[in-house]
Amino acid sequence: MPADVLVIGAGVVGAATAWYAARSGHSVTVVDRGPVAGGTTGAGEGNILVSDKPPGAELDLALLSSGLWRDLAVEVGGFEFDPKGGLVVAATPPGYEALVSLASSQSGAGVETVVVPAGELAEHEPHLTPSLAGGVLYPGDAQVQPMLAAARLLRAARARGATVRTGVEVTGFLRSGDRVVGVRTSAGDLPAGAVVNAAGTWGGDIASLAGVDVPVLPRRGFILVTEPLPRLVRHKVFAAEYVANVASDDADLQTSPVVEGTESGTILIGASRERVGYDRTLSVRVLRALAAQAVALFPVLADVKVIRTYRGFRPYCPDHLPVIGPDPRAPGLFHACGHEGAGIGLAAATGRLIAQLLGEEPPSLDLAPFRPERFGPVVAP
Amino acid sequence: MATSPYDVAVVGAGPAGLAAAAAALAGGARVALIDAGRQPGGQYWRHRPGDLGAVADLHHDLGAFRRLVAGAAGAVRHFGQHVWTVSGSAADGFTVHAVAGDAETEVPARRLVLAPGAYDRQVPFRGWDLPGVHTAGGAQALLKGHEVLVGRRVVVGGTGPFLLPVAAGLAARGARVAGVYEANRPAGWIRHAGAVLPVAAKLTEGAGYAAALARHRVPFHTRQAIVAAHGGDAVEAVTVARLDHDWRIVAGSERVVECDAVAVGWGFTPQLELPLALGCATRVDADGSLVVEVDERQTTSVPGVHVAGEACGVGGAALAVAEGSIAGVAAAGVTSAPASLRRRRRALRRFAAAMHAVHPVRAGWQSWLADDTLVCRCEEVSAGEVRTALDELGATDVRTAKLLSRAGMGWCQGRVCGYATACLTASCTGTAPDLRGVSERPIAAPISLGTLAGDPGHIGQQ
Amino acid sequence: MSAAFEFDGREVAFTDGQTVGAALVAAGVRSWRTTRREGRPRGIFCGIGVCFDCLVTVDDVPNQRACLVPAAAGAIVRSQEGDGRGHLAV
Structure with a gap:
């Protein structure tokens, strides 16, 4: 029997989509060429952030998602959901002013913000360097262990009848006229009522198998992992420049400090952004930059050992917004990919919105800014 | 410059x-x-x-x-x-x-x-994290490097020719070696005589250790293994048992051997x-x-x-x-x-292959584990938790099993438990153990953030 | 004459070239740290710097591998609990 919904990708977005679709009563099959959470989901920090987005469509999506993650932590659970809050700090007075002004506009969009003058930073983060100009606290920021989140959502979906098939690679689409009616895979044809492209960084490749263009490209990042520690850092702490880097179009290396603890005791240190394709080579230069910035923010970390590093590839689109919704160029195909570095955070809303579309319910959010065909035809030079 | x-x-x-x-x-x-x-x-x-x-x-x-x-x-x-x-x-x-x-x-x-x-390659067993349980190489290192005995009454176990010099060294320096428990029946290497004989020095070496063990009255048991260690704050005894061909415990063969130290190794x-x-x-x-x-x-x-x-x-x-x-x-x-060097390498490789052939690690060790037996010593992840990652959370490869259970995510980064986690995963998925997934460690030795951040202390130049 | 370091308030003798871990084992000390999760005792396991089981605090620097750190006269060696950095917790 064909599934109602076939989801391509067993990362966190595919998992959330499978969960919400299965919960709505759809029969769901998830396929992934690799293992569960084997792509970008397994290479991130597990951020659920509202702090790093200026007012606009992505912030609306993030706000919807952060509420849904809180529900998922109760409904599904088991993935180390930690509503720790985020603390954004600025090194200079002009930086602080810009940060406070951003916070004020975010506040207007429904984000909870608390301005923290320099003198009060230590109350929130005792180990923070004293040489900062001030910061803003975002109590709405949270964190999950992303691989556990994907695995737990898939397990919950399986309990509602979903099937998860790992090691199955999609090689093409089944069509009936224009309409997408399933996929061809390394394990045979899988017909389905609808197909969801949740292939993350590889979402563009899947789209092209269906003959449509969705420009998703990789943006490499490294993360340093420390030895297990007591709680030294309470929030996700990052520098105001991080917000600028996220939205930057520069292909060159950018780094800005992002430091946070985890339930297991390690501290995770990011963040770097480079457009170098899928190059997996370790970059000593990037690791040094990450370490230097983390120590500048938290001098106590100077003696702490790094025991691991990992890299991943964020799926980004030219306008830094994800692709969410039906593809009018290939009816029956839905996209849920291109979330760049915010895929964990935005997964819950993305899955929920796709499930609403599949159930022909009105979506909770206007999806126009995320529509797949927004990039238009490629114009010949 | x-x-x-x-x-x-x-x-x-x-x-x-x-x-x-x-x-x-x-x-x-x-x-x-x-x-x-x-x-x-x-x-x-x-x-x-x-x-x-x-x-x-x-x-x-x-x-x-x-x-x-x-x-x-x-x-x-x-x-x-x-x-x-x-x-x-x-x-x-x-x-x-x-x-x-x-x-x-x-x-x-x-x-x-x-x-x-x-x-030393390790496989977990109940109580293997008790102080006094050492790798065979660890016992040897303390002896060769420091002239320190790991204990007065030592049990040696695992598989491989390396167990012999370890036991012989401990005995020579005055420890009572209560027994060597070799899980295989290595006398089988006679069948590989063609590979073994050209490397006469290695044979003499092995014979020398065997003679040393006999001289110190060290019992050498084959097809037997240390399957559990017992004690409060340190090891006080082990359970040894006979194994069948697949290394499952022969029912009723278990017995307790008192000791104050253990040395175990299962190859390298x-x-x-x-x-x-x-x-x-x-x-x-x-x-x-x-x-x-x-x-x-x-x-x-x-x-x-x-x-x-x-x-x-x-x-x-x-x-x-x-x-x-x-x-x-x-x-x-x-x-x-020179060609002579290449010939020597070929002969020694054949000898090594013959030794490996009679000292396999068979999957039956997994049946010795209780659900709460630690697999990952650093993060204290039990066999049951690794199996939950595989059976319930849908891990189908060792990397995912590791990341979902935290086995291999601690200080040693899976150097000790990587082999065991790969074997447990393989048994669950019905595939060969994937060691690649537990062998990559981009930071090969811990380095402090301050050191990593700073300019190198000096460039290693003459 | 052999030198000594201090371990949890007592003198532990060592001979030239020994590591802290080797000297402790020679002195009959089997464990000098407890684990983070279950508080289990640990000492030397691999003896060659691979397993990180023998972590110890030497001269106020926590998480050093006892099997690698050379013993030094007058050093202050302390057993450690958990991550060895509890005093930094906030």
């Missing part, structure tokens, strides 16, 4: 590394020799600073060691240096990044010989962090270990990178010396190693 790179950097000053350094120097190369230890010799010729005289009775082939040290004397030594990564390429030059305390050293080189060696795990960081191709060797693929000149799939010794197949010190010599010659850019 631009620094001029060495012709060859050799990482590891054990048998393979010393031989490589000596051969490269003989070929006219400028050589740097880098090792975490403070003396040359690696694990095999481990000793305290100064002369080996005090522990000469515990060692083999010290003449060869002294010759190699003399031959490698022209290399610039970077000892006490833990290599945390290697970077670069033959085209741009390589850099060996090492730390000693808070000081970082970068050693530039045109070509690399990596001779990182190996450490090559240290592949550095070759993997450079992208060297690997293969699975006869003993089930992941090893680096090398050609006749010990060259890896990465131009300019040679690997010698246990990292390209566990085979003992004599083979490591042969491979190191060949790698050193190749790295120095000299024509090629």
Whole structure:
């Protein structure tokens, strides 16, 4: 029997989509060429952030998602959901002013913000360097262990009848006229009522198998992992420049400090952004930059050992917004990919919105800014 | 100031590394020799600073060691240096990044010989985290390196020819060895006589240990294993049991042996962090270990990178010396190693393969584990938790099992439990163990954030 | 005459070239740290710097591998609990 919904990708977005679709009563099959959470989901920090987005469509999506993650932590659970809050700090007075002004506009969009003058930073983060100009606290920021989140959502979906098939690679689409009616895979044809492209960084490749263009490209990042520690850092702490880097179009290396603890005791240190394709080579230069910035923010970390590093590839689109919704160029195909570095955070809303579309319910959010065909035809030079 | 790179950097000053350094120097190369230890010799010729005289009775082939040290004397030594990564390429030059305390050293080189060696392969058993339970190599290191006995009454177990010198050494220095429990029936190597006989020295070595054990009245049991350790704050006894062919416990065969220390080893795990960081191709060797693929000149799939010794197949010190010599010659850019050396390598590899064939690790050890038996000692992850990641959370490969259970995510980064986690995963998925998924460690030695952040303390130049 | 370091308030003798871990084992000390999760005792396991089981605090620097740190006269060696950095917790 064909599934109602076939989801391509067993990362966190595919998992959330499978969960919400299965919960709505759809029969769901998830396929992934690799293992569960084997792509970008397994290479991130597990951020659920509202702090790093200026007012606009992505912030609306993030706000919807952060509420849904809180529900998922109760409904599904088991993935180390930690509503720790985020603390954004600025090194200079002009930086602080810009940060406070951003916070004020975010506040207007429904984000909870608390301005923290320099003198009060230590109350929130005792180990923070004293040489900062001030910061803003975002109590709405949270964190999950992303691989556990994907695995737990898939397990919950399986309990509602979903099937998860790992090691199955999609090689093409089944069509009936224009309409997408399933996929061809390394394990045979899988017909389905609808197909969801949740292939993350590889979402563009899947789209092209269906003959449509969705420009998703990789943006490499490294993360340093420390030895297990007591709680030294309470929030996700990052520098105001991080917000600028996220939205930057520069292909060159950018780094800005992002430091946070985890339930297991390690501290995770990011963040770097480079457009170098899928190059997996370790970059000593990037690791040094990450370490230097983390120590500048938290001098106590100077003696702490790094025991691991990992890299991943964020799926980004030219306008830094994800692709969410039906593809009018290939009816029956839905996209849920291109979330760049915010895929964990935005997964819950993305899955929920796709499930609403599949159930022909009105979506909770206007999806126009995320529509797949927004990039238009490629114009010949 | 631009620094001029060495012709060859050799990482590891054990048998393979010393031989490589000596051969490269003989070929006219400028050589740097880098090792975490403070003396040359690696694990095999481990000793305290100064002369080996005090522990000469515990060692083999010290003449060869002294010759190699003399031959490698022209290399610039970077000892006490833990290599945390290697970077670069033959085209741009390589850099060996090492730390000693808070000081970082970068050693530039045109070509690399990596001779990182190996450490004891382990499988978990109940109580194996009790103080007093040691790896066989650990017991040996305390003895050779420090003249310290791990206990007064010691039980030795596992599989492989290495158990013999460990037990013989402990007995020679006054420990009561309550028994050696070899899980296989290695007398079977007689069937491989064709491979074994040409390597007469190795045979004599084995016979010597057997005689030593007999002299000290050390009972040697085959097809038996230490399946549990017991005690409060330290080990007080072990349970040993007979095994069937697949290493399941023969019902009713368990008995308790009192002891105050245990030494266990199940073959060796090559240290592949550095070759993997450079992208060297690997293969699975006869003993089930992941090893680096090398050609006749010990060259890896990465131009300019040679690997010698246990990292390209566990085979003992004599083979490591042969491979190191060949790698050193190749790295120095000299024509090629003498045919006699290549013949010796071939004979020793056949011997190693014969030894591996009679010392397999069979999957039945997994049936000894209770659900709460620790698999990962660092993060205290039990066998039950690893199985939950596989059975309930949908992990279908070892990397996912690791990340979902945290087995292998602690201080040692899976060096100890990686093999076991790969085997548990393989049993669940019905595939061969995937060691690749537990062998990559991009940070090969811990480095403090402050050190990583700062400029290297000095550049390793003459 | 052999030198000594201090371990949890007592003198532990060592001979030239020994590590902290070797000297402790020679003195009959089997464990000198407890684990983070279950508080289990640990000492030397691999003895060659691979397993990180023998972590110890030497001269106020926590998480050093006892099997690698050379023993030094007058050093202050302390057993450690958990991550060894509890005093930094906030």
